[in-house]
Amino acid sequence: MALALSATPPSPPQSLSITNNSKNDNSINNYSLLLSSLSECKHMSQLKQIHAQILRTTLPHHHDTLFLYSRILNFASFADLDYAYRVFYQIDTPNSFMWNTLIRACAQNVGSKVHAISLYKEMLEEGNVMPDKHTFPFALKACAYLFALSEGKQAHAQILKYGCGSDVYINNSLIHFYASCGCLDLAEKLFENMVDRSIVSWNVMIDAFVQFGEFDSALKLFVQMQKLFEPDGFTLQSIISACAGLGALSIGMWAHAYILNKCEYGLVSDILINNSLVELYCKCGSLELAQQVFERMPKRDITSWNSIILGFAMYGQADVALEYFARLVKVESFWPNSITFVGVLSACNHRGMVNKGQELFDMMITGYNITPVLEHYGCLVDLLARAGHIDEALDIVSNMPMKPDAVIWRSLLDACSKKNASVELSEEVAKRILESEGGICSGVYVLLSRVYASASRWNDVGLVRKLMSDIGVTKEPGCSSIEINGVAHEFFAGDTSHPQTKQIYGVLDVIDERLKGIGYSPDYSQALMVDERSDGKQHSLRLHSERLAIALGLLSLKPGVPIRVFKNLRACNDCHQVTKLISKIFYAEIIVRDRARFHRFKDGSCSCMDYW
Numbered sequence: 001m002a003l004a005l006s007a008t009p010p011s012p013p014q015s016l017s018i019t020n021n022s023k024n025d026n027s028i029n030n031y032s033l034l035l036s037s038l039s040e041c042k043h044m045s046q047l048k049q050i051h052a053q054i055l056r057t058t059l060p061h062h063h064d065t066l067f068l069y070s071r072i073l074n075f076a077s078f079a080d081l082d083y084a085y086r087v088f089y090q091i092d093t094p095n096s097f098m099w100n101t102l103i104r105a106c107a108q109n110v111g112s113k114v115h116a117i118s119l120y121k122e123m124l125e126e127g128n129v130m131p132d133k134h135t136f137p138f139a140l141k142a143c144a145y146l147f148a149l150s151e152g153k154q155a156h157a158q159i160l161k162y163g164c165g166s167d168v169y170i171n172n173s174l175i176h177f178y179a180s181c182g183c184l185d186l187a188e189k190l191f192e193n194m195v196d197r198s199i200v201s202w203n204v205m206i207d208a209f210v211q212f213g214e215f216d217s218a219l220k221l222f223v224q225m226q227k228l229f230e231p232d233g234f235t236l237q238s239i240i241s242a243c244a245g246l247g248a249l250s251i252g253m254w255a256h257a258y259i260l261n262k263c264e265y266g267l268v269s270d271i272l273i274n275n276s277l278v279e280l281y282c283k284c285g286s287l288e289l290a291q292q293v294f295e296r297m298p299k300r301d302i303t304s305w306n307s308i309i310l311g312f313a314m315y316g317q318a319d320v321a322l323e324y325f326a327r328l329v330k331v332e333s334f335w336p337n338s339i340t341f342v343g344v345l346s347a348c349n350h351r352g353m354v355n356k357g358q359e360l361f362d363m364m365i366t367g368y369n370i371t372p373v374l375e376h377y378g379c380l381v382d383l384l385a386r387a388g389h390i391d392e393a394l395d396i397v398s399n400m401p402m403k404p405d406a407v408i409w410r411s412l413l414d415a416c417s418k419k420n421a422s423v424e425l426s427e428e429v430a431k432r433i434l435e436s437e438g439g440i441c442s443g444v445y446v447l448l449s450r451v452y453a454s455a456s457r458w459n460d461v462g463l464v465r466k467l468m469s470d471i472g473v474t475k476e477p478g479c480s481s482i483e484i485n486g487v488a489h490e491f492f493a494g495d496t497s498h499p500q501t502k503q504i505y506g507v508l509d510v511i512d513e514r515l516k517g518i519g520y521s522p523d524y525s526q527a528l529m530v531d532e533r534s535d536g537k538q539h540s541l542r543l544h545s546e547r548l549a550i551a552l553g554l555l556s557l558k559p560g561v562p563i564r565v566f567k568n569l570r571a572c573n574d575c576h577q578v579t580k581l582i583s584k585i586f587y588a589e590i591i592v593r594d595r596a597r598f599h600r601f602k603d604g605s606c607s608c609m610d611y612w
Contacts (some may be wrong), residue, residue, distance in 0.1 A: 006315060006446055007607060009216040025427070028455075030053075030057045030058065030291075031058070031065075032066045032069070033378065034050060034053060034054055034057075034058070034068055035067075035068065035071070037050050037053075037104060038050055038068065038071045038072065038075070041075060043079075043200045044076070044079050044080050044083065047075055047076060047079070048083075048457065048538050050072070051072055051087075054068055054069075054072075055525075056573060061092070063135065066091070066095065069087065069091055069098070070095070070098055070101070073087055073088060073098055073101050073102065073537075074101050075108045075296045076155075077101050077104070077105035078105065078167065080111060081105055081106070081109055084101075084105060085102070086611070088102050093128060094129070095129060096130070096131075096132055096134075096135070097467075099119065099123045099131075099135065100120055100132070100134045100135050103116050103119045103120055103123075103135060103138045103139060103142075104116075104138040106119060106138075107139070107141045107142040107145075108141075111144050111564075112148055113141075113142040114142070114146060116138060116139060116141075116142035117139060117142050117146070117148060117151055118138040120135065120138075120142075120155070122229055123135070130162065131158065131162065132162075132164075133164050133167045133169065133170060136155060136158075136159050136164060136170050136173065136287075137170060137172075139155050140152055140155055140170075140173040140174060140177045140359075141173065141176075141177075141551055142181035142360075143177055143178070143181075144173075144176055144177040144181065147180065147181050147182075148181075148601070149181040149183070152177045152181065156157075156174060158354055158562060159174070161253065166195060166196075168194070168196050168197065168198050168200075168201065169198075171190060171191075171194050171201065172198070172200050172201050172204050173206045173452050174187075174190055175187045175190050175191055175201070175205055175208065175219055176188060176204050176208070177188065177252070179207075179208035179211065179212070181203070182517045184208060184209075184212050184214070185206065187208050187273040188205070188208075191205045197234070199225075199229040199232060200230060200234075200237070202221065202222075202225040202228075203232070203235050203238065204226070205221060206218045206221050206222055206235065206238045206239070206242075207234070207238045210238045210241050210242050210245070213245065215242040215243075215245040215248075216246070216280055216343045216388070216488075217535045218238065218239070218242040219239065219242055219243075219246070219248070219251065221258075222235070222239050222242075223327065230262075231258070233263070233267045233273060233410060235271055235272060236255050236258065236259055236263075236273065237272055237276050239251070239252075240252055240255050240256075240273070240276040240277060240279075240280050241276055241279070241280075243255065243284075244276070244279050244280040244282075244283040244284070245281055245283070246480065246488060246566075247283065247284050247483065247564065247566040247593065248284075248483055248486075248488060249280075249281075249284040249483060249564065250483060250486045251486060252277075252284065252487070256277055256280075256444075257594040258272065259485075260424060269297075269298045269299070271297070271299055271300070271301055274293055274294075274304070275301075275303050275307055276309040276392045277290075277293045277305050278286050278290050278293050278294050278308055278311070279311075281293065281311075282307060282308070282310065282311025282312075282315075283311075283593070284564065285315070285562075285591040285593060285598050285600070287311060287312065287315055287317070289306060290307075290311050291308065292589065294307075294308045298602055300332075300527050302334055302336070302337055302339075302340065303334075305324065305332075305334060305336075305340065306337075306339045306340050306343055308324055309321050309324050309328075309340065309343035309344060310339075310342070310343040310346065312324065312347065312351070313343050313344070313346040313347035314346070314593075314597050314598050315597070315598045315600070315607065316351060316597060316598065316607050316608050316609075316612075317347075318347040318348060318351035318353055318606075321344060321347035322341065322347060322356070323342050325340070325343075330543045335368070336364075336368060336370075337370070338370055338373065338375075338376070341360065341361075341364045341368075341370065341376060342375050342376065342379060344360050345357055345360060345361065345376060345379035345380065345383070345604050346379055348360065348379075348383055348607070349379055349382055349383040349386070350597055350612070351381070351493050351611070352386065352387045352609070352611055353383075354383060354384060354387050354389065356379060357379070357383045358380070358565065361376065361380050364376065365514060373402075374402060374404075374405055375407070376409075377396065377397075377400050377402075377404075378405075378407055378408050378411065380396060381393045381396050381397060381404075381408050381411060381412065382408075382411040382415070382525050384396065385411060385412050385414075385415030386411075386414075386611075388415075390412070390415060390416065390425070390497050391417070393412060394412070397409075397412070398406065402430075405417075406433050406444075409429055409432045409433040410433055410444065410447065411445065413430055413433065413447045413448070413451070414428050414447055416429060423451060423452070423455055423457070425450040426448065427448070427451075429449070430444050430448045445464050445467070445473060445475070445476055447466045449461045449465070450465055452464065459545045471515075473534065473545075476568070476569065477492050477493065478492065478544060478545045478546075478567065478568065478569045479491070479492055479545055479548040479567070479569075480545035480548070480549040480565050480566065480567040480568075481549065481553055481564075481565070481566050481567045482549040482550075482553055482564065482565050483564065484552065484553070484556045484557065485556075489549070489552055491545045491546075491549050491552075492545055493543055493545050494543045495543075495548055498548075498552070500552065500555065503555055504548055504551045504552055504555060505551075506569065507551040507554055507555050508542060508543075508547065508548075508551050511551065511578075511582060511585075512587050513543060515578065515581060515585075516580065518585070520577075520578070520581060522541050522554065522574055523572075523573045523574040523577060540571070541574050541575070544572070544575050545567065546565050546567050546571065546575055546579070546592060547575065547578065548577065550565060550566045550590060552580060553565070553588075553590075554582075554586060554588065559587070559588075560586075562589040562590070562591055563588055563589070563590045564589070564591045564593075565590065565591070565592045565593070566592075566593045567592060567593070567595070568594075568595060569594065569595055570594050570596055570612070571594050571599065571612075572591060576599070576606065576612070579592065579599070579601045579606075580601050580604050580605060582601070583601040583602050583603065583604060584604030586604055588600045588601075588602075589601070590602075596612065597612060599612065
C-alpha cells in the first residue's frame with residue numbers, strides 16, 4: 001500500500017507561539033504550581049487556561065517548561081488531537097516523549113493513523129531525536145491498521161538497526177503487524193525466534209492463527225502456552241473462536257467453565273467473551289446453551305443480538321430468530337444493522353418464507369435506511385430460487401445495482417438442479433458463473449453434473465467429468481469431522497486412514513443391512529460422478545465422509561450422547577435420507593452442520609423438514 005508519507009498535519013496559527021519576552025527569572029517559582037494544576041486538570045478548557053498561564057509566566061527554553069509542555073501534549077493528545085498538533089509544532093526541539101505521545105495518539109485515532117506513519121518518518125528525517133522502544137509499537141500499529149506492509153518492513157529494519165530486535169513488546173507488535181498484513185509465515189517465524197515471550201506474545205500468535213482460520217494450530221499453541229502461563233481473557237476469547245471454527249464443543253465448554261470458575265466477575269460479564277460463547281454454542285449446534293449465555297448477559301450489544309439471530313437462522317428455527325428480531329427492535333430499542341438483516345433473511349431462506357423475506361428486505365431499505373449489499377441480494381435470490389420462483393429471482397439479479405457475484409449465480413444453479421428447471425436455463429447460469437470466475441470453479445461443474453443427473457442425462461455427466469479432467473479442475477473433496485472425547489477425527493469419502501477403519505466399516509455394514517431390511521433404495525439424483533452409481537466403487541454413496549463420521553460416533557459415543565458432525569459441503573439427498581433413517585434405527589440424535597446450515601436428525605426426521 002503506497003502512502004503519502006511526506007504529508008504532515010497543517011502548521012498551527014502563530015497565536016500559539018510559546019516565546020514571550022516579558023518573562024523573568026522569578027517565573028521559575030511557578031513551575032511547581034503549574035505542574036500541580038496540570039495534574040488536577042480535567043477538561044480542555046482548564047488545560048487552555050493553564051497553557052495561557054505557562055505562556056505568560058515561564059521561560060520558553062527552560063527544561064522545566066519543556067516538561068510542562070510534555071504534560072500538555074499528553075493530555076491534549078487524548079482530548080483534542082488538533083490542539084495537540086498545534087502545541088507540538090510550536091516546540092522548537094521536541095524530545096522523544098513528545099514525538100512518541102503524538103505518534104501514539106495518531107495510531108490510536110481511526111482517522112489519523114496515516115499521520116502516525118508520517119510523523120514517524122518526519123522524526124527520522126529531522127534526526128534530532130532517535131526512535132526508541134516506545135516509538136516502534138505505535139508506528140507498527142498504524143502500519144497494521146493500514147496494511148502498510150512496505151512501511152512496516154522499513155520500520156522492522158530500523159528496529160534491528162537501533163538494536164531493539166530483542167524487545168518483547170516490539171516483537172509482539174511485529175507479530176501483530178505481519179499477521180494483519182497477511183504474512184502469517186513471517187509472524188510465526190518471529191514468534192519462534194523470540195528468546196523471551198510474554199503472555200501477550202502467545203495471545204497475539206494464537207489470535208493470528210484464529211484470524212487465518214488455522215484453528216488446529218491455535219489450539220496446539222494454546223496447549224504449549226499453558227505450560228508457562230495461565231490463560232487470560234484475550235487467550236480465552238481466541239480459543240473460544242477457534243473452537244467455534246472447529247466445532248470443538250468440549251474444549252469450548254472447558255474454556256467456558258474455566259472463565260466461570262477461575263476468572264474475576266469482570267471477565268465473566270465481558271461482552272466480547274460472552275459474544276464469543278454465544279457464537280461457539282451456535283456453531284456447535286447447542287442452541288440451548290447459546291440461549292442460556294445470551295439471556296444471562298448483564299449487557300448486550302448489537303453483535304450479541306446478531307449472533308443469536310444468526311444461530312437460530314442456521315438451525316432453521318426461523319420463528320425463534322424472528323422473535324429475537326422483534327424483541328431487538330420493539331423491546332430493547334436497538335437499531336438493527338446490515339448483519340442483522342442478513343440473519344433474518346437467512347432465517348426466512350431456511351424455511352422458505354418468501355413473503356416474510358420480501359417484507360423484511362423492504363423494511364431494511366425503507367424503515368432503517370440500510371442500503372442492500374450483495375449478501376442481502378444473495379439471501380433474497382436464494383430464497384426465491386429455492387422456493388421455485390426462479391424467474392422472479394432472475395429478475396432480482398437483472399435489476400441489482402451491482403454486478404452479481406459467482407455465489408449468487410451458484411445459488412441459482414443449485415436451485416435449478418433441485419427444482420428440475422430446464423437444462424438450457426441451467427447451462428446459461430453455469431456459463432455466467434464460469435465467466436465471473438474465469439472458468440476454474442469446480443463447484444459449477446459439480447452442480448451442472450447434478451442437473452444432468454436429475455434429467456438422467458448420464459452421458460452429459462460423463463462429459464462434464466472429462467472436461468474437468470481435461471482442463472485440470474478437481475472437485476473439492478467432501479470432508480467431515482467428529483469430536484470424540486476432545487479429539488477431532490477427520491474423514492474424506494472412502495477414507496481408510498483412520499486407526500479404527502476396520503471397526504468403522506463393520507458399523508457401515510450393519511447400517512447397510514438394517515437399511516435394506518426397511519426397504520431403503522439409494523437416491524442417485526445428485527450423484528456427482530458416473531462411477532458413484534456403482535456400489536463397487538470406493539467413492540460410492542455409502543462411503544461419503546459424513547457416513548464414516550456417523551459410524552465412528554455410533555461406535556465410540558455412549559447411547560444418548562448426540563453425534564455432532566461437521567461437513568465442508570452440502571449434504572446430498574441420499575445422505576440426508578440415510579441419516580434420518582439411522583437416527584430412527586439406532587435411536588440416535590445426530591446433528592450435522594454442512595456448508596449452509598444445521599440439520600438435527602432425530603426419530604427419523606430432520607429439523608430442516610427436508611427443505612435445505
